[in-house]
Amino acid sequence: MDRIQLVSTAAAVLLLFVVLEMVRRRRLLERYALLWLLAATVVLALAVWRGALVKLAHVVGIVEPPNALFFIALAFILLLLLHFSSALSRLSDQSKVLAQRVALLDTRLRALQAATDGTDEDEPIAVTLGELEQTRS
Amino acid sequence: MANRSTHLAVIPAYNESATIGRVIERVGRERPDFDVLVVDDGSTDDTGAIAHRAGAEVLRLPFNLGIGGAVQAGFVYALEHDYRCMAQVDADGQHDPAELATLMRAMDEHETDVVCGSRFLSSDMSYPAPISRRTGIHIFAFLLSLFVRQRITDPTSGFRLYGRRGIELFARDYPHDYPEVEAILMLHHHRLRMCEVPVQMFERDGGASSITSGKSAYYMVKVLLALFVGLARRRPVVEAGESAPVFASHGI
Ligand SMILES: Nc1nc2c(ncn2[C@@H]2O[C@H](COP(=O)(O)OP(=O)(O)OP(=O)(O)O)[C@@H](O)[C@H]2O)c(=O)[nH]1
Ligand SMILES: [Mg+2]
Secondary structure (H helix, E strand, C coil): CCHHHHHHHHHHHHHHHHHHHHHHCCCCCHHHHHHHHHHHHHHHHHHHCHHHHHHHHHHHCCCCHHHHHHHHHHHHHHHHHHHHHHHHHHHHHHHHHHHHHHHHHHHHHHHHHHHHHCCCCCCCCCCCHHHHHHHHC | CCCCCCEEEEEEECCCCCCHHHHHHHHHHHCCCEEEEEEEECCCCCHHHHHHHCCCEEEEECCCCHHHHHHHHHHHHHHHCCCCEEEECCCCCCCCHHHHHHHHHHHHHHCCCEEEEECCCCCCCCCCCCHHHHHHHHHHHHHHHHHHCCCCCCCCCCCEEECHHHHHHHHHCCCCCCCHHHHHHHHHHCCCCEEEEECCCCCCCCCCCCCCHHHHHHHHHHHHHHHHHHHCCCCCCCCCCCCCCCCCCCCC
């Protein structure tokens, strides 16, 4: 085993361990852990199993096999980033729907309150996110 | 507030305390047949309080969603309160509520689902918008006219009237930021009919425009991307029983 092989094996094992530990502590949902685990496993396999890496490097036309390892790792990083962007888009969609629903419920509640105790007070939402951000900055 | 009318005017407002009061008052005067809903999009000034005092129903979003999310909240409100017809009017006084009559007449005459007010069809151009913005608008107008095979002149106009089918469509699916242009393409894909009518647009009444030069560049690129991707999309409305467009869990 040459040095790069040792380093990449160690890094992949460490990554694997950290991801699994995070899942165990519920710091990472399984849903998001899967892609990380796949990446770590593939990098680990290629680091240990030199023959596969050489063959792969040959197939895609990379002269130095260790470079193929970087190539694979980079591909996974891009994949993960894309995955995050898509997760973020979904979250934006969801938070939009939630914000709209909160506002609609809020008006309905005010109307109900006004109808029951006859007041028509205009109490703003206790703390809006805008105010929160203002006070923070 | 009890439902009084079958018509609703939605006014999206983000930090428009300088003008919102006057706009509500003008809508009330010109169109007493419309209920007024102000969507206060996480304003940090007292837009919401002023609107409430002026007698409008106020929908307070907990944080700023941008014009798309805010107007969509209006569509959902209109849908859930069974309004037959919904108008969209800017909070900055650029639109004349009296001209809602023109929009309503066009909706009846041409039997369209949506009517848009166009400043470029009007002979009186009080506010033609800055030249850079105008160029952008004309590019969108050109592309849209091509895509929807109908002449569109002012696709960014926020002075619009929607019938029941328009309300139903956009309550379920409305573009995120800078939605006006994309919305016209959606109408076409969903086979809803729209037409334009000439309206006047004025200089904003006070306050500041939300469109800064940095934002207009983003506006331009975002809308172009949305248009071309939208062409390949069709963005069908999700029918009952199909998988939801927004869901909490999602594998890799
Ligand atoms: N809900 C919501 N409305 C907004 C936001 N930004 C602007 N608006 C509203 O959208 C309408 C139009 O905004 P303007 O900033 O006047 O943009 P514009 O009319 O296209 O541009 P101008 O010609 O410069 O006035 C107004 O009623 C604003 O209050 C936002 O972030 N959220
Ligand atoms: Mg304006």
